[in-house]
Amino acid sequence: MRATFMYGAGDVRVENAPDPVIQQPTDAVVRVVLSCVCGSDLWPYKSMPAGEQGRPMGHEFLGVVEETGADVTGVKRGDMVVAPFTYCDNTCDYCRKGLHSSCRNGGRYGWDGVDGGQGEAVRVPQATGTLVKLPVGEDSELLPSLLSLSDVLGTGHHGAVTAGVTRGDSVLVIGDGAVGLSAVLAAKRLGAEQIVLMGRHTARTDLGRDFGATDVVAERGEEGIARVRDLTGSRGAERVIEAVGTEQALQAAFGSVTDGGAISRLGVPQYELGPIGPAMIMRNITLTGGVSPARAYIEELLPDVLDGTLAPGRLFDRAVGLDEVPDGYRAMADREALKVLIRP
Amino acid sequence: MRATFMYGAGDVRVENAPDPVIQQPTDAVVRVVLSCVCGSDLWPYKSMPAGEQGRPMGHEFLGVVEETGADVTGVKRGDMVVAPFTYCDNTCDYCRKGLHSSCRNGGRYGWDGVDGGQGEAVRVPQATGTLVKLPVGEDSELLPSLLSLSDVLGTGHHGAVTAGVTRGDSVLVIGDGAVGLSAVLAAKRLGAEQIVLMGRHTARTDLGRDFGATDVVAERGEEGIARVRDLTGSRGAERVIEAVGTEQALQAAFGSVTDGGAISRLGVPQYELGPIGPAMIMRNITLTGGVSPARAYIEELLPDVLDGTLAPGRLFDRAVGLDEVPDGYRAMADREALKVLIRP
Known part of the structure; x- marks a missing residue:
């Protein structure tokens, strides 16, 4: 697949990467339909030391489930799902008190061998706890607003x-x-x-x-x-x-x-x-x-996004394809764009 | 009257001072039955620069109302009352939300011409809002516990x-x-x-x-x-x-x-x-x-003190008369005493 990597400040590249496959029975592979660039991606974009190894980028995405591990329940192949910006089991003591950002089995996209969200597909660990099914199709006009459940809307909330x-x-x-x-x-x-x-x-x-x-x-x-x-x-x-x-x-x-x-x-x-x-x-x-436990808020905010009470999709004022992601970073860093949508 | 003044680190004196009189129609004069030394009194006791002018000390006391200004309601001559460690009108926007420590007409004992609590009597500004009547007599064994409503119990709460x-x-x-x-x-x-x-x-x-x-x-x-x-x-x-x-x-x-x-x-x-x-x-x-809005908590905590559910009076492990107050400071600073009661 094609995915986004950062090699240092100002150096974002879209490259070939191995197609994600199920590694653990709790994994799912999600084909990314929409992703975006986060304001927090701009900190390394401004300051990351140059290196040989690219860091997989992106932690906000929604898409379609392609494959699930043997232990995954609640979502299945073909489901449209949104992923909160950290993955989590949704069952540990921290998750039970609504602090999914501190999940004992959780982690961040782009780290520890997990794909970033700014690519064609992502292996999602702890898929049962992490992914939330969306009652819309791939052509829904609500997708940008629904993508905001991954991070920015839940963070404001x-x-x-x-x-x-x-x-x-x-x-x-x-x-x-x-x-x-x-x-x-x-x-x-x-x-x-x-x-x-x-x-x-x-x-x-x-x-x-x-x-x-x-x-x-x-x-x-x-x-x-x-x-x-x-x-x-x-x-x-x-x-x-x-x-x-x-x-x-x-x-x-x-x-x-x-x-x-x-x-x-x-x-x-x-x-x-x-x-x-x-x-x-x-x-x-x-x-x-602090860091938003985005997963905790999805069910609460979802109805207001579906019925149009909240229209956070208006935050996206530019859309790019995967190959244009580096220019999307530049546009956000230069304040030309507020938030850049990625359609892989 | 006799009252306590600090002239610098380690220099606490009990001296003659003018008897308090009503200055504003919202004032009351309270004869002090019990007072005490606060842990916060130990900070100037350790660090106050020496000076010519003594600072009136003490902000925790209970006693008997001796006189009230024309506008004072709710308490009258002869009432046993406890004073929270900052005075307040109990009606301003901060007081109404329970933040009496930020009262717009409030202030601290020992500052701005107001007496300290470690003396024989105190002119209490904003007496209607500040003073809370206690349903006990001067001889009650509960007085030390009731004194803690002035500061230390409300602060812990x-x-x-x-x-x-x-x-x-x-x-x-x-x-x-x-x-x-x-x-x-x-x-x-x-x-x-x-x-x-x-x-x-x-x-x-x-x-x-x-x-x-x-x-x-x-x-x-x-x-x-x-x-x-x-x-x-x-x-x-x-x-x-x-x-x-x-x-x-x-x-x-x-x-x-x-x-x-x-x-x-x-x-x-x-x-x-x-x-x-x-x-x-x-x-x-x-x-x-932060600084406790002690006044906000008195009504809530009072019943538990009166019925003995809470016995904060046990915090006082030494009692002194007014002339021994300097030694009370020393004992607390040397950790000989946990908290020193003053019987003027």
């Missing part, structure tokens, strides 16, 4: 859930990337009354308004914090979803949250140490969030 | 609540001081199944066992973390209450908490920066807690 968003809350979302915009969708769905979106790219913040943002703050730093405080009656936002990962975004979060409020981080932190000294204690700020 | 302790949880309490032991009481009350107490002072950890600790870990550092993991089936504790405030205690908390678990901090951090990088995100750890 995780931010809203861990921040504790409930009906009537004022919510600040920091970052107008695909995760931030998904967090807007999720906060709206959970009943937030005010959703302030902090971002500077008009096309993206306009989509954010369509998704439910009530206010947009283009300013950064102290100026941005002051704007948020103006918009929230001086108190600050009760729930902050930080979808960037930089120190500057974290400072904006601490500056904008109300006393007793919560900051949920979704972006992978680009720092090791952060400001959690006495001021955080005096103000009773909670710092929460 | 705040740790358990913010950490999310619910029935069946495994909880780790780091620190065998009065706050840690109160957190044990609170976790037990909320239904924790396993309560591991990390501390090295046998007399204190023995009291912790009486309060509900199921296990005691005397080891520190990596050894302590390994012991906690042994005791919690390798996964770690679901809820960690960190009642020390040092970097070492925070490291123990991160090392001992399970993926998806919560760390609630009660000790004032003796650091500005902490380890909140990618590892925290990958493991979905929540960092929460």
Whole structure:
């Protein structure tokens, strides 16, 4: 098959790779119908040291089951399925409490001999626990929105859930990337009354308004914090979803949250140490969030995607074939595209 | 009146001070029946720069109302009352959501012209919102336990609540001081199944066992973390209450908490920066807690103190008169005493 590999910063190649085959009785092989590029793929795209060995890329995909191992139940050859961005057994103690991202038998696509999602097919470990059947055909117009269940929609939802968003809350979302915009969708769905979106790219913040943002703050730093405080009656936002990962975004979060409020981080932190000294204690700020247990949320979010209540497929503003994937990375890194769909 | 002042590290004096009088119509004057020394008083006792001006000390007290301003309702002359360790109006937006520690009209005893609690009397601002009437007399044996509603019991309870302790949880309490032991009481009350107490002072950890600790870990550092993991089936504790405030205690908390678990901090951090990088995100750890909104919890905890279900008065292992307060500070700083009661 053809699949995507990264050899270093800026060096993405589409190459021949062995066709996936069942290796364990718990495996399934899925032919990929749709995949995409993740914002988190851009971190190695900017910083990965060059090497001889390519890393298989991609962790978001949906497709058709081609083959299943002897122990796989629940899905069968021919089923349309979506895969959450980490695989999991859905039965261990962590999975049972909804933390599939820490599954004892789980792992990441593209690591430990598992294929990446940006290719023609994927061997999916722990297929029974991982794959969720979709009640649509290969030609459904809903496929891009359904693909978002793999990662970005569930990640935004995780931010809203861990921040504790409930009906009537004022919510600040920091970052107008695909995760931030998904967090807007999720906060709206959970009943937030005010959703302030902090971002500077008009096309993206306009989509954010369509998704439910009530206010947009283009300013950064102290100026941005002051704007948020103006918009929230001086108190600050009760729930902050930080979808960037930089120190500057974290400072904006601490500056904008109300006393007793919560900051949920979704972006992978680009720092090791952060400001959690006495001021955080005096103000009773909670710092929460993390890698989304995407599998935990699929059943809950699926009906709203199927009936069109949520249309996260609008996040994809460019589509490429496999051979154009390297240009898709470039377009996202250059902010030409918000999120790039891949049709292998 | 006589009252306690600190002039610098190790320099505590009991001196004459003006008798408190009503200054605002919302004030009350309370004659102090019981007060005590707080673990947080030991930080300035160890580090305060010497100066000409003494700082009024003490923020935990109960006593009898002597006089009330024209606007005070709910309490009257002769009532026995307990004061939470920050005063508050109990009506502002923060108070209404239970965050009395951030009250818009609140403040701290010993600051801004308000008396400290370690003296014969206190002018209490915002008396209507602050003071809670106690249905006991001056001679009640319950007074030491009732005094703990002012701070230490509510603080332990705040740790358990913010950490999310619910029935069946495994909880780790780091620190065998009065706050840690109160957190044990609170976790037990909320239904924790396993309560591991990390501390090295046998007399204190023995009291912790009486309060509900199921296990005691005397080891520190990596050894302590390994012991906690042994005791919690390798996964770690679901809820960690960190009642020390040092970097070492925070490291123990991160090392001992399970993926998806919560760390609630009660000790004032003796650091500005902490380890909140990618590892925290990958493991979905929540960092929460803070200064207790003690006023919020008094009505909830009071019945359990009155009927003896909770006996936090056992935390006081030494009692002194006003003139002996300096020696009370010394005894607590030298770890001769766990918590010192003051009978003015």
